[in-house]
Amino acid sequence: MKYLFILTVISTLSLHSGFAQVLSNKQQNYTKADTLRGSLRPERNFDVLKYHLKLKVEPEKRFISGSNTITFTPEENLSIMQIDLFENMNIDSIIHKNQKLKYSRAYNAVFIKFEQALKASEKDSIQFYYSGNPIVAKNAPWDGGFVFDKDEDGNHFIAVAVQGTGASLWYPNKDHQSDEPEEVLTEIAVPNGLMNVSNGRFVGQKDLGDGYTQWSWKVVNPINNYDIILNIANYSHFHDTYKDLDLDYYVLPYNLEKAKKQFEEVKPMMDCFYEKFGEYPFKEDGYKLVEAPHLGMEHQSAVAYGNQYQMGYLGRDLSGTGAGLKWDFIIIHESGHEWYGNSITAKDIADMWLHEGFTSYSEAVYIECNWGKEEALKYLQGTRKNIRNTSPIIGDYGVNSEGSGDMYPKGANLLNNIRSIFNDDDLWWKTLKDYTETYKHQTIDTQTAESFFDKATRVNLQPIFDQYLRYSNLPVLQFKQEGKKLFYRWQADVKDFKMPVDVFINNKEVRINPTTQWKKFDKKLSKEDIQVHEPEFYILTQFLN
Template identity: 50%
Template sequence: ASVWWPNKDHMYDEVDSMLISVKSPRGLMDVSNGRLRKVDEDTNTYHWFVANPINNYGVNINIGDYVHFGEKYDGEKGTLDMDYYVLRDNLEKAKEHFKDAPKMMEAFEYWFGPYPFYEDSFKLVEVPYLGMEHQSSVTYGNQYMKGYLGRDLSGTGLGLKFDFIIIHESGHEWFANNITYKDIADMWIHESFTAYSENLFLDFHLGKEASADYVIGTRTKIQNDKPIIGPYDVNTEGSKDMYYKGANMLHTIRQLVNDDEKWRQVLRGLNSEFYHQTVTTKQIEEYISKKSEIDLSKVFDQYLRTTKIPLFEYKIDGNQLKYRYTNIVDGFAMPLNILVDGKPQTLSPTADWKSQELDGDLSTLEVDRNYYVDHKQVK
């Protein structure tokens, strides 16, 4: 941002409001963040005002031969203006394709709470690149395709049920623009929750199984090359696994909470507790542990600070099951669901071998796929 205007170019510093004035070539218009206050006809200058705090990288200038259409959305905080600016030749196509936008708003207000910028409206703005989460002015360049440029990132077919850019980049309005990291090392706060929002969109519209299928399908994208959290105080982010490894960590935590309404209130509570704030991972981790009433500190350490995926090892001797975790951080003791004869049972593995007598045919044992762990039967 400091290339464009003098500012403290760091995420921990957000202005409380912003006036964006852009002089555009004749015959073209500028679309930026917030609401359009006025247009100076003599100079073709567009004045946009952002009434809410905004981070530097979210500021947005788009100049083109735009046409506008929009709708009113009856949301949790009242009537929300949803405006769409697209290139003239794409108007009819956009009117059909952007029907994903109110569906997105319905799902995300349910899961995350009210859209955080009612005062500034919500916009989708067509651009020549893929898109980005510019606050109240989400840019769109997915070429009017479902999925990610026509591809399903989950490999399940479910990724073609929605426009990836409309859903993902709009999810950032809650996680990135409402709740913003103080240090880019904690970028998982933005990307893990927003990648997770993709399957919550499916959960709302297609159900829990479809949601699980999608997020589990994205595990093929996980590299485990380096930790998700990067080094602090040097403006360096961690692994790109912050997207789908982070999403699968959150999906796993949902299983541990084992109460979908409680989990929904945790997600909504984050957006209320840290409304329009910059935060650290410590604040987010402690809030989730407190509100879920589960000490998740070792779960966060395992998935955010190492590249190791817990390995559930087990032995079967008649109706005796012996089991333990390996490849874990000290103190990791995450409960785990298994299925025996298709019936769920909960185990409490640790680094030490445990023995437990179980009913049913142990040769049918399966590890619940909703937990992001590896498993292996050993002799």
């Protein structure tokens, strides 16, 4: 989610400012720490099968202690294993078959040494015991860390949000998006009188007899590391269903009635997303909204909600059109991530537009389901003022580098371009749904997504994806007048760039197929006779004379 740049936009709309690029780590030189986190080195050549995270949280001390049992299969003989844990956290011991293992640390990576290499394809496990004071976020969810807060009644109100920063901020794991555990058991002990809500299904609570109660939750679907979370508060719970899907809500007691009203939006959202994207991808784990002491985050099957029971984004419309005030931004956006980001996950964070671009597009999809296509196009067009176009959407691979924050609105508008190029809404919705269901519960890269959409249409989409994702500039549709003839062409970074575009010629919609070479209209035209269909195509237009 990570919408820090949106707050920048809100405060500077009158200046027509775009999104601040706080997500981007793109740089000229990368450190060893960047490589250790972002690359798939031999020490990471194993497949994680399960995490069993067992922790005690001491709110007054802001201290956590416990273990993660990591079950895995080496993909080749493995003598040294890399597990990630932030260097400020203490390692108490690492156990393998009842023996303590030797290890070394470099930045936020831990290198575990086995006396005898583990054999390829043989299931194994380690118990990683650790403790410490995890980093506290200064402004969650835009910077990673714990949030130690209190509610209006003085009860502890605690959460964690680590997208981008890394889940290894608070628990040891293979902190790379290409490898998701297939199952997670989270057991969190908290002071009596408080509840912990984590991902998946509730499987029990246990009074430990020392003033703490352990709350256990189990996920039985693949889950990316930054989605694994805890939420600690004096929660009230209420339950509903949608078709055969369990809907569970955990909110602060004094917000219960507001939540019952606000969360009614979940059902029309499910109606829309089931139709356009396919059924909820984690039915076995259920769907939850959990009130959090921060704005929100797409934590799989336990979506964090902190929009203060308002429509829009904290009562504001990010598009500036009015279309964004008809629905609760956090419910729709963060739930959209269940399909895009949680079910379909980018292997490398350089491709995070696969999460954020598609999910930002889901906002427009929801608007279209409820208020029509024209309103959805108006919303998408309104979000363009927040795009800076100063660096590429895709980051650098293998070095823990996200691309530009433009991945949100520019990614959504790119998908709207592709839909317009399809020029067949039935084909578009079928392709989008097929894509979503084909790569359900998988990690993929941008090339996989590009190829899928490219195969669905006769238009070659590759130069379009290249221009919008790998360059910062928009393509420019240039016109020039020579006598009574009007010429047109594309100016773009991609060599031999081609993209069809719809224009109005004397108020009649016509599709043209510009290239980088000048073409001329058959009829006598002037620039006053032509207008680009701007809601459907995000481009620049230039008249040279």
